[in-house]
Amino acid sequence: MRKLALPLGVLLVMVWCLLPIAWIVSLSFKSQEAVSNGTDPGFLPLDSFTGWENYQTVWEDEQFRRSIINSIGISLIATILSVALATLAAYAIARLEFRGKRFVLSTALAIAMFPVVSLVSPLFDLWRQFGLYDTWPGLIIPYMSFTLPLAIWTLSAFFREIPWEMEQAAQVDGATSWQAFRKVIVPLAAPGVFTAAILTFFFAWNDFVFGITLTSTEAARPIPAALSFFVGPDPFQRPAGLLAAAAVIATIPIVIIVLLFQRKIVAGLTSGAVKG
Amino acid sequence: MTTTVATPATQAGRQPQEVSDRTRAENRLGMKLVAPALVVMLVVTAFPILRALWLSFYNYSLTAPEDRQFIGIDNYVTALTDSLFWRDIGMTVIYMLVTVAFELVIGFAFAMIMHRVIFARGIIRTSILIPYGIITVVSGFAWQFAFTYQNGFINGWLPFVSADFNWFGDTVPAVIAIMVSEIWKTTPFMSLLLLAGLAQVSEDMIEAAKVDGATWWQRLFKVILPNMRAAIMVAVLFRALDAYRIFDNIFVMTAGAQGTESISFLTYRQSIEQFQLGMGSALAVLLFLSVLLVAFIIVKLFRVDLAQARGES
Amino acid sequence: MAAISMKNIVKKYGDGFPAVNDVSIDVADGEFIILVGPSGCGKSTLLRMIVGLEDITSGEMRIGDRVVNDLAPRDRNLAMVFQNYALYPHLTVYENIAFPLRLAGEKDDEVDRKVRDASATLELDEHLDRKPGNLSGGQRQRVAMGRAIVRDADAFLFDEPLSNLDAKLRGQMRTEIARLQRRLGITTVYVTHDQTEAMTLGDRVAVLKRGVLQQLATPRELYTQPNNLFVAGFIGSPPMNFLPATVEGDQVSLPFGKVRIPQAKAERVQGRGLLIAGVRPEHFEDADVVGKPGDGSTFRAKVDVVEWLGNESYAYIPFEAPPEVQAQLDQLERDLDGEAMRTQLVVSLDGASRIREGDEAELWIETDQMHLFDPETGENLTLDRKVEDNEQATLEHTATDG
Numbered sequence: 001m002r003k004l005a006l007p008l009g010v011l012l013v014m015v016w017c018l019l020p021i022a023w024i025v026s027l028s029f030k031s032q033e034a035v036s037n038g039t040d041p042g043f044l045p046l047d048s049f050t051g052w053e054n055y056q057t058v059w060e061d062e063q064f065r066r067s068i069i070n071s072i073g074i075s076l077i078a079t080i081l082s083v084a085l086a087t088l089a090a091y092a093i094a095r096l097e098f099r100g101k102r103f104v105l106s107t108a109l110a111i112a113m114f115p116v117v118s119l120v121s122p123l124f125d126l127w128r129q130f131g132l133y134d135t136w137p138g139l140i141i142p143y144m145s146f147t148l149p150l151a152i153w154t155l156s157a158f159f160r161e162i163p164w165e166m167e168q169a170a171q172v173d174g175a176t177s178w179q180a181f182r183k184v185i186v187p188l189a190a191p192g193v194f195t196a197a198i199l200t201f202f203f204a205w206n207d208f209v210f211g212i213t214l215t216s217t218e219a220a221r222p223i224p225a226a227l228s229f230f231v232g233p234d235p236f237q238r239p240a241g242l243l244a245a246a247a248v249i250a251t252i253p254i255v256i257i258v259l260l261f262q263r264k265i266v267a268g269l270t271s272g273a274v275k276g
Numbered sequence: 277m278t279t280t281v282a283t284p285a286t287q288a289g290r291q292p293q294e295v296s297d298r299t300r301a302e303n304r305l306g307m308k309l310v311a312p313a314l315v316v317m318l319v320v321t322a323f324p325i326l327r328a329l330w331l332s333f334y335n336y337s338l339t340a341p342e343d344r345q346f347i348g349i350d351n352y353v354t355a356l357t358d359s360l361f362w363r364d365i366g367m368t369v370i371y372m373l374v375t376v377a378f379e380l381v382i383g384f385a386f387a388m389i390m391h392r393v394i395f396a397r398g399i400i401r402t403s404i405l406i407p408y409g410i411i412t413v414v415s416g417f418a419w420q421f422a423f424t425y426q427n428g429f430i431n432g433w434l435p436f437v438s439a440d441f442n443w444f445g446d447t448v449p450a451v452i453a454i455m456v457s458e459i460w461k462t463t464p465f466m467s468l469l470l471l472a473g474l475a476q477v478s479e480d481m482i483e484a485a486k487v488d489g490a491t492w493w494q495r496l497f498k499v500i501l502p503n504m505r506a507a508i509m510v511a512v513l514f515r516a517l518d519a520y521r522i523f524d525n526i527f528v529m530t531a532g533a534q535g536t537e538s539i540s541f542l543t544y545r546q547s548i549e550q551f552q553l554g555m556g557s558a559l560a561v562l563l564f565l566s567v568l569l570v571a572f573i574i575v576k577l578f579r580v581d582l583a584q585a586r587g588e589s
Numbered sequence: 590m591a592a593i594s595m596k597n598i599v600k601k602y603g604d605g606f607p608a609v610n611d612v613s614i615d616v617a618d619g620e621f622i623i624l625v626g627p628s629g630c631g632k633s634t635l636l637r638m639i640v641g642l643e644d645i646t647s648g649e650m651r652i653g654d655r656v657v658n659d660l661a662p663r664d665r666n667l668a669m670v671f672q673n674y675a676l677y678p679h680l681t682v683y684e685n686i687a688f689p690l691r692l693a694g695e696k697d698d699e700v701d702r703k704v705r706d707a708s709a710t711l712e713l714d715e716h717l718d719r720k721p722g723n724l725s726g727g728q729r730q731r732v733a734m735g736r737a738i739v740r741d742a743d744a745f746l747f748d749e750p751l752s753n754l755d756a757k758l759r760g761q762m763r764t765e766i767a768r769l770q771r772r773l774g775i776t777t778v779y780v781t782h783d784q785t786e787a788m789t790l791g792d793r794v795a796v797l798k799r800g801v802l803q804q805l806a807t808p809r810e811l812y813t814q815p816n817n818l819f820v821a822g823f824i825g826s827p828p829m830n831f832l833p834a835t836v837e838g839d840q841v842s843l844p845f846g847k848v849r850i851p852q853a854k855a856e857r858v859q860g861r862g863l864l865i866a867g868v869r870p871e872h873f874e875d876a877d878v879v880g881k882p883g884d885g886s887t888f889r890a891k892v893d894v895v896e897w898l899g900n901e902s903y904a905y906i907p908f909e910a911p912p913e914v915q916a917q918l919d920q921l922e923r924d925l926d927g928e929a930m931r932t933q934l935v936v937s938l939d940g941a942s943r944i945r946e947g948d949e950a951e952l953w954i955e956t957d958q959m960h961l962f963d964p965e966t967g968e969n970l971t972l973d974r975k976v977e978d979n980e981q982a983t984l985e986h987t988a989t990d991g
Contacts, residue, residue: 009389010400016382017403020460021410023429024418035427043429089313097299098306104314111317113517115567117540118560121547122324122331145320148313168642169675171662173689173736183692187679206411208524213548224413228528240421247414254409262401265409269465270472 021251028054028244035240054245064246066218067226071250074136074222075204078143083197085144086151091185093152094159095167108149116146120213127214134215139222142210147200154199154268158192159185195268198261205254223250325564332558338551351558361542361559365566368538371455372519372570378459379515380508383466390467391474408464416528419457420444447535454536457525462518466511473507474500509578513571520570539563591653591743592618593639593776598648600634600800608634610800611648616744621770621777623791625784626823627926631800632780633748639778640746641665652743663692668737669746673753674729676721676736683708683717686735693740707739710769727758734769744776751786763789782926784824788812796820798924818967821867821960822921827903827935831921833914834866834961841866841959844908845934846888850956854971858961864970865914865962870903870935872955875942879953887953893933895946904944906934917964 026043027035031050058064093101123142124133132138162185170180211225218226227250230243258265332351336344355361390400407415422428423443431439443449477500485499501508523540530536532545543563547556593616600609609631616622624632637643638650641662650657657665668689676685684691686707690700708714711731721729730750737745750766751759767790770777781787787794788808796803796811796819804816808824815821821829835842839855843866858864876887894905910918910932922928936952944950961971 006389006392009385010393010396013386013389013400014403016386016460017407017464020415020418020422021406023422024414027418027421027427030427043433085313085316088309092306092309096302096306096309098303098310100307100310104310107314107317111321112514113567113571114321115521115540115560115563117521117523117543118328118563118567119321119324120544121553121556121560122328123320124548125331125553126324126327141316142320145317148317152313163673163675165671165673165675166677168662169669169671169736170677170688170692171642172640172665172667172669174663174692174740176663179692183688184677188677202409206409208411208413208527209544212527213544224411224524227411227413227417240427243417244421247411247417251406251410251414254411255406258402258405258409262398262405265405266401266468269408269468 024244024247024251027240028248030054030241030244032239032241050241054241055249058242058246058249063218063221064226064230067221067223068249070136070218070220071205071222071224072253074139074143074220075201077136078140078147078204079197079200081140082144082147082151082200083155083193086148086155086196086200087189087193089148090152090155090159091181094156095164104152108152111146112149114146116209120209123210124213132214134217134220136220138214139207139210139220142214143204143207146207147203150203151196151200154196155189155192158189158195162188191264192268195261195264198257198265199268201257202254325561328557328560328564330557331553332561334554336552336554336557338553344554347554351555352562354555355558355562361539361562363535364537364539364542367451367535368520368522368540370451371458371522371538372516375455375458375462375519375522376512376516378455379463379466380512382459383463383511384470386463386467387470387474390471404464404467407461408468410461412461412524413528415457415461416525419453419460420529423453423456444530444534450530450534450536454522454525454529457529458519458522461525462515466515469507469511469514470504473504473511476507477503512578513574516574517567517571520567539566591776592616592620592651593744593778594649594651595635595639596649596651598635598638598650599646600631600638600643601646607646607800609638612795612797612800612802613648614795614802614805616776616778619774619776621767621779621790621792623787623794624778624780624797625782625787625794626797626803627782627924629799630797632782632797634800635797636746636748636778636780639744640667640669666740666743667746668740668742668744669748670730670733670737670750672749674721674733674750676729676732678721681718681720682713682724682732682735685721685732686713686739688736689740703739704735707735710738711735726754727762730754730762731765734766738769738773742775744778745770747777747779747781749781750779751781752783766790784826788824796823814972815867815960815969816972817969818865818867818917818921818962819924821962821969822925825869827870827937828925829867829869829960830934830936831914831918831962832866832868832908832934833910834864835862836864836961841956841961843888844910845890845906845952848886848888848954848956850959854957854959854961858970861963861970863911863913863964865917865964867960867962867969868954869958870937872958873934873936873938874953874955875938875944876951876953878939878942886956887951889949889951890934891949892944892946895938895944897940900940902938902940902942902944904936904938904950906936908932908934914964917967921967 023043026045029049029051030045031053034045089104092098093104119142127133127138132141166184166188167180170184171177175183205222206224207222208224208228211222212228215221215225221229227243227246230239230246333346333348334344335347335350386404390397390404393400422430425431425440425442430443431437431441441449443453481503482495482499485495490498521540522538523544526532526536526538526541527544532541537545539559540563543556543559546552546559550556593614595612595614595616598609598612599607601607612631612635614622624635626632634643638645639652641657641660641664645658652665652667677688680688683704686704687700690703695703704717705714708717711734713728713731713735716724716728716732721732724732733750747766751762754762763786766779770790779786779790788811791808793805793807794811795805798819804811804820806814811820811824815824815829818831822831832843836850836855836858839849839852840847841850841855890906892904893907896903896905915932918932938944959971960969962969
């Protein structure tokens with residue numbers, strides 16, 4: 001009995017995590033009529049299977065295609081900038097003694113807890129005045145602010161794990177501060193920086209509040225916002241099959257990243273929040 | 277042993293300064309390195325929230341920007357005397373309490389399973405990271421479709437629910453549906469934090485408890501949980517504040533209908549959908565203050581170690 | 590290669606506490622000097638000030654003929670082996686050793702020649718392509734040394750290099766370091782908390798306590814002529830015994846009875862009241878084995894525990910000390926990183942001794958080796974200055990058999 005408990009638990013975890021995914025994939029293969037009329041309410045598409053039709057329709061939608069480009073572009077740029085700034089800050093926090101260190105850490109903590117929605121109206125107003133409304137930078141800037149705390153935590157945890165002596169040894173060996181940083185610290189910190197980048201990317205990719213409030217057209221609208229505004233041929237009925245297909249497409253990058261880097265993501269998530 | 281001969285005056289005068297030179301240089305470098313990150317973090321938070329504070333004293337509607345006028349604390353009075361505000365606050369607190377409680381229990385069970393398991397670690401890690409990484413809006417859609425009676429599978433699978441039960445027709449079932457989506461999406465994060473805490477409970481200590489004759493439950497409650505306290509508290513703090521800001525799932529699944537609205541959603545609706553920037557700003561300030569209050573209560577109530585939450589060692 | 594000269598070195602941290610207080614040490618060119626003391630005595634801080642990783646609050650640090658107070662570590666041309674070796678995990682053993690040469694911009698064939706030279710010396714040839722993560726503790730230690738010897742550094746600095754190795758390896762590496770230093774003849778400063786390493790490796794040993802230099806002398810002198818209670822207690826294993834003592838004429842009253850000490854010693858401590866007598870365990874013996882019972886330097890005591898080690902055995906004899914002596918001994922224990930335990934005499938007996946646990950044994954004490962310390966200041970009142978001067982005059986690099 002005890003022997004069976006663990007495999008059973010594992011099975012339970014996997015069903016819990018993957019069932020809704022399987023469901024949305026299954027839905028994406030059901031025909032629109034069957035979904036609207038409720039003729040095939042089961043889990044699997046039985047007599048309503050339409051093949052790739054939903055995917056084709058979604059892919060041909062100009063707005064959706066634009067939103068994918070927006071999401072990828074905005075998330076990547078925000079990630080790169082955020083991680084670059086966080087690397088500098090985290091290095092200082094992990095390695096240097098300076099006034100205001102606690103202030104930076106407290107600010108980061110406060111921002112991690114900040115109610116994003118409370119910024120919506122002032123930012124909406126400000127961005128319109130600055131001409132940032134409905135532009136890429138208009139989203140990149142808030143994404144950076146809200147991913148910086150996570151990136152700084154993750155990175156300073158990684159930096160702290162690099163032994164101090166390593167850098168001192170390099171100095172004694174004749175390296176300048178910059179050489180010590182570039183030849184010793186950077187290669188050792190690279191995995192940490194990469195992990196922070198993945199977590200940052202996830203956050204930016206997932207954002208919804210800024211996406212719906214700071215954009216109005218496909219000029220900058222990211223995928224989550226585009227999904228929620230997605231209207232099929234019938235404006236009174238949500239096109240579930242199409243939405244499911246779009247959702248699956250939006251999830252594919254996440255699944256690929258998770259498959260490739262699961263170990264790093266777990267390390268990053270846990271090192272940032274619980275001291276190791 | 278050395279006997280001190282008075283140090284030459286030039287040296288004594290010169291050197292204390294040099295020491296502070298290096299510390300000052302370190303100080304300067306530290307500030308220089310954190311400055312860009314700090315500026316970006318504050319530009320998008322501190323400045324707008326101050327502006328929101330200022331706007332909240334005005335009657336300011338985007339539909340008629342010229343009519344903007346100073347009305348003092350009228351917006352606050354209106355909000356705080358409106359039962360809708362208090363209903364939404366209550367709803368938000370319920371979302372927070374229920375989801376965090378479920379996440380804690382399920383997340384801990386998951387963490388125990390992942391901690392014990394030796395085989396297929398990669399597969400479990402991958403499965404658990406997918407809900408973590410997935411877009412909340414997608415999770416909302418998936419569960420909404422699963423719960424609808426026209427095309428969902430839930431009614432068919434649950435034995436005590438009739439096939440045409442409308443989950444989104446009444447407050448309680450609609451809130452349950454929203455919570456399910458929220459819990460599904462965020463439990464992995466909780467379980468990973470708890471897993472890290474679990475990994476820090478020494479195996480020796482658990483074995484010692486075993487030798488001392490503790491049962492499984494006693495080991496769990498008297499040895500494992502007390503030693504994970506810090507990890508649990510930090511996880512609860514983060515998740516509770518996150519849950520308090522619930523927005524995406526409500527937006528997608530009910531759009532606030534059937535009294536499922538949270539305080540975040542109310543704020544959003546006032547400022548963006550109804551263009552009442554003055555009122556919206558007042559609600560934003562109230563939302564901000566209520567998050568501070570919730571954070572304060574959690575920190576005080578559970579004595580969360582903030583230094584740890586900040587990531588200081 | 591160069592001499593290192595420290596003059597009135599002081600290190601104060603932010604709270605004003607002096608971690609190193611007015612230390613002056615001259616390290617001769619080619620000399621092997623040890624900085625030793627319990628944790629927190631400032632030995633590592635001093636070493637890090639030499640290498641430039643720590644600011645000097647006041648005083649003058651000279652390497653060769655340059656004042657280096659303001660020089661960055663990279664400009665001091667010193668090589669250092671860190672406690673955790675500080676090997677670069679992303680580089681192979683070869684590249685780790687080559688690292689300082691690469692920084693100096695040396696040509697590839699020159700780098701290769703020097704690295705292979707160093708690796709041959711340290712028997713690392715077969716490991717050159719491996720990463721430090723795959724090496725054993727002893728191999729890592731040797732790579733760290735390789736990185737030090739590959740450059741033409743002015744001096745070697747070691748910061749507790751053997752403390753992460755197990756006992757057997759520590760012994761081997763100790764000999765290895767001594768051999769290497771003799772061969773290269775390079776000025777070396779070596780920090781350790783282990784008094785065995787201090788005694789076996791150093792030409793001279795500097796004993797530090799809470800930032801203050803207690804004694805700088807050859808190992809032999811430290812052992813036979815300790816300046817004060819602290820040095821006496823720190824050097825030697827098992828440590829020196831400290832007993833309450835009062836002197837009248839040439840009679841010393843110890844807790845176990847009276848013994849006679851040489852006239853010269855007795856004269857220096859006349860009329861000083863309660864003192865602390867220090868006697869090393871090996872300066873006791875089973876009176877039956879020595880064969881001179883009852884000549885005024887024997888006493889009888891009840892033996893509590895005996896540990897027989899084959900070639901010798903240790904007998905433990907508890908005693909009571911008056912409170913003022915007890916307080917001083919407790920303080921000493923704390924200074925030595927120990928815990929205040931019961932006061933007991935540790936006596937080293939010949940392997941042939943038949944003394945058993947619980948016996949009332951007659952023990953002989955070699956009284957001309959007894960030191961008498963002032964209980965207030967801890968100062969050694971019976972220092973034989975003449976011997977000390979002799980030792981200084983005949984200081985030689987090979988006198989390290991302590």
